[in-house]
Amino acid sequence: MMPTHMRIRRRSFLGLLFLFSLSTSALYFIYSAPGIVNEYVFMVQARGIQIRENVKNIGAQVLEQVVRGTYSNGTDYSYDFNISGSEAPPPTYLPEGFSYLPSQLCPERLPSMTGRLNVNMSEVSLEDVEWSLLEMQPGITMGGYWKPQDCLPRWKVAILVPFRNRHEHLPILLRHLVPVLQKQRLQFAFYVIEQGGTEPFNRAMLFNVGYKEAMKDLDWDCLIFHDVDHLMENDRNYYGCTNMPRHFAVQLDKYSYMLPYNEFFGGVSGLTVKQFKKINGFPNAFWGWGGEDDDLWNRVHYANYTVSRPQGQQGRYKSIPHHHRGEVQFLGRYSLLLSRRPLYTNITVTLSRKLAPIADY
Incomplete structure (x- = not known):
């Protein structure tokens, strides 16, 4: 029979070995798949915030049920629980039948912008989406360019979409977003910046490349940086720019519609060209x-x-489910191939491991 002190030493050794293996695996996972780690951390943070808010508000919820029961028992008066002195009044949208001239600027708050959208995440082929949208909207030209004819667009918007191996997501995004942008009376075009090859994904550089190529097409004044898997839930989320950089995707379903942290700026964001130049891009x-x-x-x-x-x-946004693959890290330069599709311009980018001077970007 093994002595007691030997058993204790053996268990201590096994415990240390387990902790070492666990920490090594965690570090490798963080390095090789940081996107999954970030997403998991954000989800845990959002759940924690939601639980704290529920605990904090449980007294108010109980009071609400008691008051509702009291007011519903033999009284004609109702109690309004939605009164808030701190919330700003909702913006006013134009009434149905409002008219404007082709020589006037398009309004930002049109009656066609009704709010909550039906988000359809069912898979569809790109060809079916192209046929459907071009059939309904013959004004869309090659490359996905569209401009309202009944008023002057307030913004010329380039939608930049970084892309890699998401062929089932792109038609879902186009089917959902093109009609919304038309209702918002924005001049727009989509630029899908696809990273080719097998090198690690660089979302930021794809945005920079997309910006450079888009500005060769047209004098855009508003840039929207849009992940391919994000679908807006409200068409009053106006995709024009403002005098300050704009974060559109504030509440994502996979984060329980909570902002993971105040500095979160991911998913969908927008800057004017002037702002983008001032911050020196991504x-x-x-x-x-x-x-x-x-x-x-x-x-x-x-x-x-x-x-x-x-x-x-x-x-609010819904996120199409996907899986980030592990990515190692390096610095590189790019070459590209540009082609036009009916609903977007495709920019295929190939990266190499050769270090590029900053001036190249």
């Missing part, structure tokens, strides 16, 4: 998934901007 140093949005937030604040966000539930 950082090129982030390879793999994650990190570039936090750096962009810092750049925005170093340039003395503040980030604006939609009111209330206008910033």
